[in-house]
Amino acid sequence: DEQLAVEMPFNETKPLEYGEAAFTPHVGETRTPASQLATAGTSTETVASPKVGDGHPDLGDNPLDGPLDRVRVDDSGRELTTNQGVKVADNQDSLKIGLRGPTAMEDFILREKITHFDHERIPERVVHARGSAAHGYFESYADHSAITRASLLGEAGKRTPVFVRFSTVAGERGSADTVRDVRGFAVKFYTDQGNWDLVGNNIPVFFIQDAMKFPDLIHAVKPEPHNGMPQAASAHDTFWDFASLSPEITHMLMWHTSDRAIPRSYRMMQGFGVHTFRLVNAQGASLFCKFHWTPMAGTHSLVWDEAARLTGADPDYHRRDLWEAIEAGQFPEWELGVQTFSAEQAAQFPFDVLDPTKLVPEEMVPVRPLGKLVLDRNPDNFFAETEQVAFCAAHVVPGIDFSDDPLLQGRIHSYIDTQISRLGGANFHEIPINTPLAQIHNNQRDGMHRQSLNRGRVSYEPNSLAGGCPFQAGAAGFTSFPEPLTAAKVRGKPELFADHYSQARLFWNSQTAVEQNHIIAAFRFELTRVQTPAIRRRVLAGLVNVAQKLAQGVADGLGMEVPPPLPLATDLPIHNYPPSSALSLFSRPGTTGIKTLRVALLVAPGVDAGQVRQLYAALLDGGAVPRLMGERVGPLPGSDLDVEISFETGPSMLWDGAIVPDRADAYTLVDDEPQSTTPGGTLLNREVAAVEFLRLQYRHDKPLLALGNGAKLVYAAGLPLALPDGEIDPGLIIAERGDSDGPLARFEGALVHRRVYARETD
Numbered sequence: 001d002e003q004l005a006v007e008m009p010f011n012e013t014k015p016l017e018y019g020e021a022a023f024t025p026h027v028g029e030t031r032t033p034a035s036q037l038a039t040a041g042t043s044t045e046t047v048a049s050p051k052v053g054d055g056h057p058d059l060g061d062n063p064l065d066g067p068l069d070r071v072r073v074d075d076s077g078r079e080l081t082t083n084q085g086v087k088v089a090d091n092q093d094s095l096k097i098g099l100r101g102p103t104a105m106e107d108f109i110l111r112e113k114i115t116h117f118d119h120e121r122i123p124e125r126v127v128h129a130r131g132s133a134a135h136g137y138f139e140s141y142a143d144h145s146a147i148t149r150a151s152l153l154g155e156a157g158k159r160t161p162v163f164v165r166f167s168t169v170a171g172e173r174g175s176a177d178t179v180r181d182v183r184g185f186a187v188k189f190y191t192d193q194g195n196w197d198l199v200g201n202n203i204p205v206f207f208i209q210d211a212m213k214f215p216d217l218i219h220a221v222k223p224e225p226h227n228g229m230p231q232a233a234s235a236h237d238t239f240w241d242f243a244s245l246s247p248e249i250t251h252m253l254m255w256h257t258s259d260r261a262i263p264r265s266y267r268m269m270q271g272f273g274v275h276t277f278r279l280v281n282a283q284g285a286s287l288f289c290k291f292h293w294t295p296m297a298g299t300h301s302l303v304w305d306e307a308a309r310l311t312g313a314d315p316d317y318h319r320r321d322l323w324e325a326i327e328a329g330q331f332p333e334w335e336l337g338v339q340t341f342s343a344e345q346a347a348q349f350p351f352d353v354l355d356p357t358k359l360v361p362e363e364m365v366p367v368r369p370l371g372k373l374v375l376d377r378n379p380d381n382f383f384a385e386t387e388q389v390a391f392c393a394a395h396v397v398p399g400i401d402f403s404d405d406p407l408l409q410g411r412i413h414s415y416i417d418t419q420i421s422r423l424g425g426a427n428f429h430e431i432p433i434n435t436p437l438a439q440i441h442n443n444q445r446d447g448m449h450r451q452s453l454n455r456g457r458v459s460y461e462p463n464s465l466a467g468g469c470p471f472q473a474g475a476a477g478f479t480s481f482p483e484p485l486t487a488a489k490v491r492g493k494p495e496l497f498a499d500h501y502s503q504a505r506l507f508w509n510s511q512t513a514v515e516q517n518h519i520i521a522a523f524r525f526e527l528t529r530v531q532t533p534a535i536r537r538r539v540l541a542g543l544v545n546v547a548q549k550l551a552q553g554v555a556d557g558l559g560m561e562v563p564p565p566l567p568l569a570t571d572l573p574i575h576n577y578p579p580s581s582a583l584s585l586f587s588r589p590g591t592t593g594i595k596t597l598r599v600a601l602l603v604a605p606g607v608d609a610g611q612v613r614q615l616y617a618a619l620l621d622g623g624a625v626p627r628l629m630g631e632r633v634g635p636l637p638g639s640d641l642d643v644e645i646s647f648e649t650g651p652s653m654l655w656d657g658a659i660v661p662d663r664a665d666a667y668t669l670v671d672d673e674p675q676s677t678t679p680g681g682t683l684l685n686r687e688v689a690a691v692e693f694l695r696l697q698y699r700h701d702k703p704l705l706a707l708g709n710g711a712k713l714v715y716a717a718g719l720p721l722a723l724p725d726g727e728i729d730p731g732l733i734i735a736e737r738g739d740s741d742g743p744l745a746r747f748e749g750a751l752v753h754r755r756v757y758a759r760e761t762d
């Protein structure tokens with residue numbers, strides 16, 4: 001750092017902006033930090049913090065680098081220019097008539113710069129505006145050509161580049177990551193047969209059954225139109241008004257109030273294609289399918305109080321987590337699987353496979369693994385890639401086809417349409433991140449911002465003047481599955497769609513007691529924010545049809561009586577499913593252990609520095625992310641340790657676990673007042689920030705390890721030392737002085753389990 005600081009003296013050309021200096025032509029006054037940087041062989045970001053990464057993601061070996069290289073810009077060692085490539089002599093001052101005079105109209109440099117700035121923003125996505133993305137690849141486990149002719153699945157080990165964007169749905173582009181919401185899980189596969197977009201969510205069912213209802217749903221959940229509130233939240237009257245009048249939403253509400261809606265990380269959630277799709281093989285045989293993404297890091301969630309506090313502590317919590325994991329080389333992975341079933345099998349199911357409010361229980365049709373997804377490279381530029389990427393439910397490749405799910409059918413239209421206004425015209429497919437690796441040849445021409453230089457005089461087909469090119473691909477091209485259909489043209493839904501409760505019950509019955517409690521608490525929170533009692537009552541009446549215990553729990557939380565059940569929309573019996581353990585978050589602990597988990601080591605003057613270094617190294621060794629936390633950053637008085645993060649900037653919510661190392665400091669009670677026995681030592685219960693930190697760690701069910709005198713901080717925080725039922729708390733590990741290896745192993749074991757939910761009393 002020091003070396004670079006010497007090479008880059010503080011803004012040496014600054015004085016040239018003032019007074020008489022402005023009248024001297026700016027010859028030889030180029031600001032050349034770039035050339036100095038080139039000498040130093042590094043960038044400022046690298047020097048700023050090796051832990052955060054250098055801001056220049058590793059290029060990796062993604063074939064997309066080819067096309068993207070064309071548009072990559074690297075400014076190192078370059079002079080500043082206008083958009084016309086004219087070098088800019090002075091980027092500090094506008095052109096004035098005299099030093100104190102008005103700005104000249106002819107200042108094309110100023111005008112170009114400001115004009116471009118004025119138009120920097122594009123409309124945000126109407127839904128899923130807030131998102132984060134990464135590059136990677138999909139690798140097929142085997143030759144799956146028996147079920148699909150999609151080439152990306154045709155060969156063991158075949159790799160296809162992907163770009164994946166995760167998102168929330170309701171919030172605006174700058175909203176917080178950890179709100180209660182569905183998460184988008186959109187994957188663009190750049191296959192050699194063209195782009196396939198699997199535009200899914202982290203929840204396998206949806207709120208509504210027909211595209212016709214989508215604008216109503218979104219209008220209901222978005223901020224209320226008169227006052228623009230609340231941001232990124234479903235806890236308000238218009239959403240629950242709509243919900244209480246739309247019983248088909250019930251199954252989705254169960255997922256939405258579960259901890260699925262507050263994931264710990266994008267890396268720790270499942271993904272689903274939601275709709276029933278079709279796979280078609282080269283012989284034209286077709287099976288229905290449901291797509292599943294299963295995270296190797298397991299399915300883990302935040303707890304609600306933590307999620308709510310995180311919106312303030314780090315609104316970029318999920319974005320940062322994804323970015324840092326990739327920068328650290330801990331590449332997130334998911335397995336792609338499918339449930340496949342024939343039309344005949346589908347006809348036997350107790351639900352309609354075209355109904356997107358229903359899932360296919362894994363006990364009924366197991367998930368068959370197809371391949372894995374690895375995200376190994378961060379984008380170069382957020383706007384160019386993450387913001388401009390255009391996913392589209394209509395982008396399929398030969399071998400993948402649609403079902404007649406009426407929600408999916410509407411989506412096939414919506415996504416291209418929305419890009420036309422969001423990305424400013426019909427040529428959004430030419431934006432580098434959207435361009436397929438497969439070549440584009442057709443007679444579509446012109447339009448705003450057209451990039452391709454289509455050659456020749458022919459832009460129609462059939463033609464003879466271009467030898468018939470580009471010619472129809474016939475059997476090599478996309479062919480729709482020739483599903484035989486004869487039916488009356490009607491507006492309506494099949495009777496089975498009117499079963500609104502059987503799968504909501506299935507979900508409820510498949511949850512552990514902890515998960516059920518969280519669902520009740522989430523309903524209570526959401527409905528407490530609802531101001532209209534009649535809406536609360538209607539929601540409760542719907543919940544009675546799911547489970548009495550659920551309705552009663554929510555009613556108790558609202559101080560209401562349980563109302564009579566909402567009348568059913570059908571006379572069909574409510575199907576009774578056996579519970580499905582696959583629906584519990586706890587059924588997928590993952591295989592990555594403590595890797596990427598964040599552990600705070602709370603240090604204060606008098607801490608055992610040797611032990612701290614030992615713990616730090618051991619955690620790093622296991623792939624965790626340890627950091628030293630204290631009152632202030634910088635050297636810790638009386639030791640050779642450096643505090644990396646202060647309590648102020650790294651509050652409890654940001655950590656998966658915490659350790660209080662041993663410290664020489666101890667206190668004695670003098671007249672019932674704690675007094676430090678070490679000169680310069682702190683009084684434990686005056687370490688207010690540390691005490692608050694530990695309380696929140698405890699409250700959010702996270703593992704804590706206290707060693708030797710460190711335990712006194714835990715006592716000062718007044719934490720219960722046993723679980724409410726009197727059992728030992730496996731996540732609260734207090735160890736004798738000198739004993740750190742065994743306790744660390746126990747702490748790491750608790751970290752793998754993430755949380756001790758048994759601490760919860762509500």
Ligand code: HDE
Pocket residue numbers: 125126127128131165166167183184185186199200201206210211212214272273274275356389390391407408410411414415416418419
């Ligand atoms: Fe979307 N959805 N959606 N959606 N959706 C959009 O497209 C729409 C639905 C999903 O990271 C929009 O480019 C309709 C289900 C994701 O860029 C828009 C209907 C599922 C993303 C749109 C649905 C999704 C979107 C907004 C009902 C899960 C973000 C911006 C008929 C299977 C993709 C855009 C990204 C985005 C329309 C329902 C997932 C307006 C009309 C069901 C992950 O086109």
